Amino acid sequence: MSEITPDLVRHLGVLARIQLSDDEVERLTGQLDVIVDNIAKVAEVATPDVPATSHPIALENVFRPDVVGGMLSLGEVLQNAPDAADGRFRVTAILGEEQ
Incomplete structure (x- = not known):
């Protein structure tokens, strides 16, 4: 016995605020019924006894300790920048002049 009926599909269409034609209701009834059967x-x-998984291979984060390292000088930071001005990266404006 089919769990999905045309009336149910029409009702779902109303809930989703989707206007469905009779052809669409007929087609969706069959498709949704197949989906429910497969589920x-x-x-x-x-x-x-089979645990649910979200991924076939167990994943775990690999962490390393935070270690304070050497800091770059301003010159080292800006040396490969395409354009720099006043000790900052210079980029093209993306907002209008009013910003």
Whole structure:
């Protein structure tokens, strides 16, 4: 027995504020029914002894200790800048003149 009916699809369309034609309702009824059936199949296979995963390979963050390092001088920072002025990077304006 199908869980998705044309009336349910029309109701979902109203909730989503989407105007659906009769052809769209018919097509979506079949598509949503297939989706619900596939989800039910996955639910049958899922067992409590298999842990849920978001990624097939376990991931963990690799951290290193924070170590204070040497600081760059202003000249070293700006030496490869395409354009610099007054000890700052100089870039083209992206806002209008009124800003």
